[in-house]
Amino acid sequence: MKRIVFASLLLVCTFTSAQLRTNTWELSGTRIPDYRNKQNLTEVNFITGFADTLTVFRQMSFFITNSSISDSLGNLLFYSNGQWIANRNHDSLENCNEFNAGYSTDQYYDGRGLGFTQGMIIIPHPDSIFLYDLFYITTEKKFKYHHNLYTEAMHLSHSVIDMRLDNGLGAVTLKNEYLIEDTLIQGKLSACKHANGKDWWIIDHKWNSTIFYTWLLTPTGIEGPYSQSIGSIIINDFGPGEAKFSSDGSQYAIESNYDYFIEHYNFDRCTGQLSNPYKFFNSTYLVNDFVGLSFSPNNEFLYRCSQLNIIQYDTKVKNFFNYPDTVAIYDGTYAPFPTWFSMTQLALDGRIYICTWDGDSVLTYIDNPDIMGIACSVVQHGIILPYLNNESIPYFPNYDLSPLGNYVADAGANDTINKGQTIQLGIPPVAGVKYLWHSDPTLSDTTIAQPIASPDTTTTYYLIVTDTSTYSSCNVREDTVTVFLDIADAVHIPKPQNHGTFRVSPNPVSSWLNMIYQSNDDAVFELFDAFGSRKATINLYHYFKNRMLDISALPAGIYEWKVIQRGKSIAHGKVAVIR
Incomplete structure (x- = not known):
């Protein structure tokens, strides 16, 4: 193990603070060569509870890779196209020169931004209100594989931004640190909060392999990479296709457009492990059939976008890929190019927004993604943007994901009794929790929260509680309680130090x-x-x-x-x- 030290529910009146992290979306790309100067481009803001389109005067253009973050009040902090970082004033963030240096940044793409789906993630550093961790792919020059040329990510890179610097505009304090040197797929980076509700899992896939890599971001640094071989090989990873977690973090799905498949997994937020791979392969080899995906806010439905269709799957149904429900078919609109469906993002207003394939001045959205069938209401080209959007939409993890389980394993407080006395252990029961005390003949019952103990000598009792409301590797917790027996003349047995x-x-x-x-x-x-x-x-x-x-x-x-x-x-x- 290598160790390195160093938001979709809408409330009528207001949002909770964590949800406002995803309030501001910077969009638009430019097809003209003058991308090095500031110009009028598009911003979308959800502070009112609805998507509000604005014109902003800025330099940064986007081509697919798009990442941004706002503060707890919804004010934009900074954003990036994978090549450089802009602060909230739309100027270069301090010390972001030579950010993400590599073949794609320096040679393959011009300054309009990187062309990798989910090529970057921004995570608030655990236990800090000032630090932000950036995870992003760094590529190297093309190499040959089976007579084809590939430009592959060779590193997952990491930088840190401290918002206390440059008069509150922020500055890069750690830059371009390699977390791994290996051939990775082009983008599809995803993140999910650990079951403790504080730390973060970062997940990526190795190219031409079945291996997933995961890292754990903690208050003291980054742990990993951990590797897991599971699911399908991804080779033709260039181009569209997304990877997303469900809102509750229990499911994960990944597309490989030119490998013609989508694969669904269960995810364990405690261990960062995937399980139960379930794959849909398009045997007709239809091009651009896997370009976008999102889970509904209630975690029940998985939406998959092809260029021409939006398909809904009910993940509660066994073998759900066998029962696709087409909820939208491209209606033929041009704005000014064909408004084909592309990448997706769940927003603060509970809608799933979809950018267009060819870079139009519109967004499509799914109005009620928690509802089954066409009643989910896909509104094609329903949001009019002031400027063209170059096939880009930001990727946000669920910043507001809560810890798993609210139960506590509590066997009660250590105590002293006289010989012949009894004592009640534990605390009052919690709904949905199973209790199991290690077998002991001096307990009245080993399956209840508060059994009666009648020890004839000093005894330590062991309690295991299981939270039945969630399935994960950390839904089991343990505690102990020691009952000391007063033998004679009030002489007490010393209590040992409790190390856990x-x-x-x-x-x-x-x-x-x-x-x-x-x-x-x-x-x-x-x-x-x-x-x-x-x-x-x-x-x-x-x-x-x-x-x-x-x-x-x-x-x-x-x-x-x-x-x-x-x-x-x-x-x-x-x-x-x-x-």
Whole structure:
């Protein structure tokens, strides 16, 4: 593991603050050569609760790659076309010179912007109101593969912007840091909040491979890359096609237009792992049949855009790709070019907006995307833009995604009783939570929140709670409570220091080892072989409840694990690795 230190619901009167991160959209490209000077271009603003089109005087032009972010009040902070960054005054952000230097920026594309779908993501840094992390692809010169020439992303790059600098206009403080050097697909970067509601998963796909790469952005830095081989090979990744998470982060879908498929997955926000790949392949090899996709705000429907159709899938139905519902067919309008459908973005007003393929002065939108069938109401060319938009629409992750689960594993407070007395453990039950106490004959019931304990000696009781409202690897939490027995003459047994609880699962294990824990302080998990040689280590942050460790490369055998906190071993055990 490499470690590097360094919003769609509409309220009638107002939005919540996190949602306003996506308030301002900078659009428009220019087909004239004078793109180096400021000119009148398009901005879309949702502060009133509806899409309001404005004219802004700025220099930056867009060609597909488009990323921006606003503050908590909806005021634009900065934006980028993948080649340079502009501040809210539409001037160059301080220290953004040579931003994203590489073949595509310097040679292949001119200054109108990069041509990669979802080529950049902007993420507010966890636990900071001033710092913003930028993730973007950096490409190198074309190379040959099977007699075809390819320009591939060779790096996922990272920069940091500090909004305290340049009198509040912001400046780049960390620039063009490579997080990986490998052949990646052209764009389709996506991000989803971790189950803790604070950290962020960043996901990308390796070119000519089934491998997904993920990184975890935390308050102290970036963890990863982690790799997972799953799903289909992506080779012909150039051109259109999107990758999106559902609003709740439980689903993920990715298109490869010139590989003629879309693939749907389940996503685990705790581990960053994908599962259950489900693919639709167009055996007719229809060109430009996979150019855009979005999930509905209620997470039930997946919309796929081809140039000529918009198709709705009900993801609650088994094998849903077998039941496409065409909710719109291109109506033949020119504005001034054919208003074919292209890329999509869910907006603050709950609509899904769709830019056009050829760069027109209109946007299409799905008015009620939570409704099944044609009642979702696709309004073609329903938004008139003041200027041409060069096939560009911003990509936003769900900045307002909440943590998973609101339950707490609480076995109650440690206490002392006299011999022969009983005591009630735990706290009042929470709806939707299952309780399981480790089997103990001194408990009245092991499946309720507050059993009666009648110990005849000092006893520690273990409670496991499971949140049944969500399916993920971190819907299980654990706590302990110790009942001390007053033996005679009010002599109390000293209470040991509580370092927390730690356990591993499964045991035996063959691939991913799950560390499940509760602790008020950070710790380190270490794994040793039979000869005492350390084979793996991972940080256990106190704000997590579990961490995953890939042990698939370790040979079979019995391994010892230890948890180190403040330089001392506070827990240990053994785990069997099988092959």
